[in-house]
Amino acid sequence: MIDHTFVIPTYKESPFLESCILNLKKQTIPSNIIITTSTPTEQTRRVAHKYSIPYFVNNNGKFGIGNDWNFALSKVKTKLATIAHQDDIYEDKYTENILKASCKQENSLLFFTDYNDLIGNEIRSNSLNYFIKKTLLLPFLIKKTHHRHFFKKSILIFGDAICCPSVTLNLKNIKEPDSLFSPNHKCVLDWIAWLELAKEKGSFTFINKKLIQHRIHESSETSVSLNSGVREQEEFEVFKNIWGKGFAKLLMRFYSFGHKDNIV
Template sequence: MFILKPFFSIVIPTFNQGYFLKRCLQSVFLQSFKNFEVIVVDNHSNDITKKIIKKFRKRIIYKKIMNKGIIAKSRNLGIQAAKGEWIAFLDSDDTWKKDKLNSIYNEIGQNSFDVICNAEWLIKNNKKKLNFFGPYENDFYKKLIISGNRLSTSASTVKKDFIKRNRILFDESKKFVTCEDYCFFMDIARKKGKFYFLKKALGFHKFHNKSASSNLVKHFKAEEEVLKYHIFKLQNFSKNKRGLWHESMQYRKIRNEINDFIKNSKNLKNLNTLLELFISSPGKFIYYLRFMLFKKINEFFYFLFQFR
């Protein structure tokens, strides 16, 4: 009997997200593109997850793991079990639109890429915000180091052959938790992987208090640890490692101050800090403003074409 090999392997790590997992799996099985397998990696949940798994048991590959709070271990187990040509990651509290896989499949057929990252909707406090990723630029590895992560795991689909050939997995270091995806995509960029950013919203990312990235202090600390690892141990494009570290930290300071200024209703107390940063690093300041403008322009054209 001939068994069709799946084109996509969908890797879903989960822990005590039973309610969200149900919606997540429903969105997967409503996909218009049907040639895929689903791998759910459960960190021994003790909520209603077991009941949800039972409902979908015949349609999924179910793995259990004790990951000790390190989601990278769950994703890696899913990668190792994957039989598909491409691996699509999906967190159990996120969902996809029904044309997600079909849209990605069409892009794969027309182009030669190793990572495809689509836009997605961010849902926070019952409000929706369109979130674009990217853009891709030359020297992308260097750009990721200096300006930060430009991708989302649940919005990304990766060519399995590329990561297998280059022995790339999610780093399981505890100090990288919440930023293991940033490290993963930098590893791909370091190996000259080809990235493509699809300006089409194909999923929904739910931001809530249980989200790993909702603890910003922990998240920024993990981001610094990932940067130290890449700047001082892996990258070889700059011998001035201290200078590169300072450059990346200065960019993050500008990013955080601008975002804080906008978030706090343009608090004038932050204005002096912004002016000081602009005077000390005008190039990086303008670069980040251009990055913000890129997102706003994409939002404008996305909504414009929706009503054509």
């Protein structure tokens, strides 16, 4: 049995759900796949039944992305878990590379990979935002695995250099994974989670291969939050907690330039 699960959290009707499932089923090494939701619909039930995928409904009355992701992780029975973002595309060797890395780095808290942006049907390999993230990843370009708090945090204090959909969590090494994500944030909950994990014993492992195509479109959470200003507010909050208000304002001036690449 493969000790890895793709868990797909869905919200209401999901136009990308079926294509996401088909994409995940193309992995060179098959993984477990489950679907979770706090807003069940006939469409998501029908798709789950069509592909014989376990379907879990969250009835605890708590809503929001953080609660949805925490519930999703609570239903995973394997050691490794990837929260699959429906509108992104996982290359067919994603699981294979994750499993290889996990065998070599059993003490890792998380594994993450490189990525391309996908706009429409075109892949964009380079952008200002990508360049900024790659620069922040310098410690992991020199050495792919770090266990010291200093190095884990170093790729997060000037911005979130970790591509969220590329992350696989090692649930065995994480304390209370079903409360990992903040229920009070919409955009930076992954960044906050990585900062908290950086404090824990265990390493971060970077797989320097482009194993994700991160889709940018006008309905994506990234585009919506950028257009509404919510992302900027939450990012300023994180920077302020790390650096203080004055330097956080300065950092936001530079960091916000990279976001222009993610607005459609």
